[in-house]
Amino acid sequence: MSDAVPEPEPDSPGTEQAHEPAAPAPLDVPRPPTGNAEVDARLARLADADHLPTDGHVQVYEDVHQGLRDALTALDARPGPPAPPRPHEHRS
Known part of the structure; x- marks a missing residue:
């Protein structure tokens, strides 16, 4: 009896094949309103x-x-x- 594992056929399941990367998918992370329109838009x-x-x-x-x-800097600049x-x- 041989311990050798037979090589899989090129088209058989479980063989390594080049796969296209998955298309981008939304993460659907909830973003509740902050109450500041500028921050909410960002x-x-x-x-x-x-x-x-x-x-x-990265750019986004x-x-x-x-x-x-x-927006934070603008808050600091507001009077x-x-x-x-x-x-x-009182000085003596």
Whole structure:
């Protein structure tokens, strides 16, 4: 009796064959509204990556990241309520 495993036929099941990569499929990650229209628009842009091959995701992610950074920077630039008056220091 031989321990050798017979070579599979080229067209038989289980043989290695070149396969085409799967088509991009949406991840369907829920994105609940944040209450900020600009941020919601940027997050909605993430859906663009659902229809791109993996190597196209980086551009979308970088665009969304920059847009979110810009939105945060804009929040810092908005004038807030006036600061409370500082108590006068009493010098002797």
